Amino acid sequence: MTLPEVRTLAGAIxxxxxxxxxxxxxxxEHLLVALLAEGHVLLEGPPGTAxxxxxxxxxxxxxxxxxxxQFTPDLLPGDILGSNLFNFQTSQFTxxxxxxxxxxxxxxxxxxxxPKTQAALLEAMQERRxxxxxxxxxxxxxxxxxxTQNPIENQGVYPLxxxxxxxxxxxxxxxYPSSEEExxxxxxxxxxxxxxxxxxxxxAAVANGETIGQATxxxxxxxxAEEIVDYVxxxxxxxxxxxxxxxxxxxxxxxxxxNAARARAALEGRDYVIPDDVKALAVxxxxxxxxxxxxxxxxxxxxxxLVAELVESTEAPx
Numbered sequence: 646m647t648l649p650e651v652r653t654l655a656g657a658i659x660x661x662x663x664x665x666x667x668x669x670x671x672x673x674e675h676l677l678v679a680l681l682a683e684g685h686v687l688l689e690g691p692p693g694t695a696x697x698x699x700x701x702x703x704x705x706x707x708x709x710x711x712x713x714x715q716f717t718p719d720l721l722p723g724d725i726l727g728s729n730l731f732n733f734q735t736s737q738f739t740x741x742x743x744x745x746x747x748x749x750x751x752x753x754x755x756x757x758x759x760p761k762t763q764a765a766l767l768e769a770m771q772e773r774r775x776x777x778x779x780x781x782x783x784x785x786x787x788x789x790x791x792x793t794q795n796p797i798e799n800q801g802v803y804p805l806x807x808x809x810x811x812x813x814x815x816x817x818x819x820x821y822p823s824s825e826e827e828x829x830x831x832x833x834x835x836x837x838x839x840x841x842x843x844x845x846x847x848x849a850a851v852a853n854g855e856t857i858g859q860a861t862x863x864x865x866x867x868x869x870a871e872e873i874v875d876y877v878x879x880x881x882x883x884x885x886x887x888x889x890x891x892x893x894x895x896x897x898x899x900x901x902x903x904n905a906a907r908a909r910a911a912l913e914g915r916d917y918v919i920p921d922d923v924k925a926l927a928v929x930x931x932x933x934x935x936x937x938x939x940x941x942x943x944x945x946x947x948x949x950x951l952v953a954e955l956v957e958s959t960e961a962p963x
Contacts, residue, residue, distance in 0.1 A: 662848070669819070679908075683904075685812060686790075692797075695819075705843040706852070868918070889940070909925065
């Protein structure tokens with residue numbers, strides 16, 4: 646697949662999602678970047694902002710197998726991964742696959758389950774495989790996790806471990822819609838009865854596993870100059886030397902930022918990365934990997950502001 650074809654495919658996916666989802670163009674754009682970069686996405690926003698519905702529409706437009714896990718305090722690792730059950734007829738253990746065996750997994754309200762259960766996703770998100778009773782099982786080639794969490798409530802929730810946060814390519818903040826968008830939402834959904842599904846809005850699959858594989862392979866056509874690589878490394882390393890941060894970004898963050906920049910260039914039909922690709926994605930890639938120092942928390946500093954300052958102060962190649 647050529648890069649212009651990748652751009653055309655992305656436009657078709659955007660058009661299908663827009664049939665049901667009002668606004669959220671930037672979120673959809675980041676989901677497309679994550680798809681091409683083979684990364685996972687954490688959506689954070691107040692209830693009722695269509696985080697779950699957006700993930701469903703995105704999976705439908707991609708033509709991928711969609712799975713959903715509602716994370717609750719009593720959820721167990723086996724409820725996610727599955728288990729080996731003894732078959733009395735054959736006197737053998739048979740694997741019963743859990744909902745994680747799908748292409749696009751919606752981990753709904755991921756922070757409502759204890760860390761023991763959250764850790765069941767670590768191997769899957771990093772290596773696209775799971776291990777059950779010492780046996781390794783591969784997940785689908787295009788396995789992708791889209792997780793949601795509600796930032797308002799702080800009771801009955803468990804903060805995500807740093808190791809798991811670092812496995813998400815993006816953390817995206819889903820805001821309330823504008824007044825015009827909210828009026829369009831009320832007009833579109835106000836007369837509908839019962840649950841809304843992507844098929845109710847005529848969303849059709851404009852891709853499949855094969856075309857998505859071809860699109861991700863097309864990123865090999867996108868070159869990243871040494872100056873851009875150096876810029877990414879300097880930007881990430883600057884987070885480790887900032888007095889307002891007690892914990893900086895990992896080398897994985899640098900790799901994922903570079904991959905995401907290449908994906909953004911491909912979506913725009915370019916076969917080369919420019920500094921603006923890195924700048925546009927830096928906040929979404931870094932905000933969930935950085936830990937504010939106690940002094941910065943007392944001062945009310947925001948991670949997003951610090952990242953923006955680092956981007957501004959780190960000299961970009963010309």
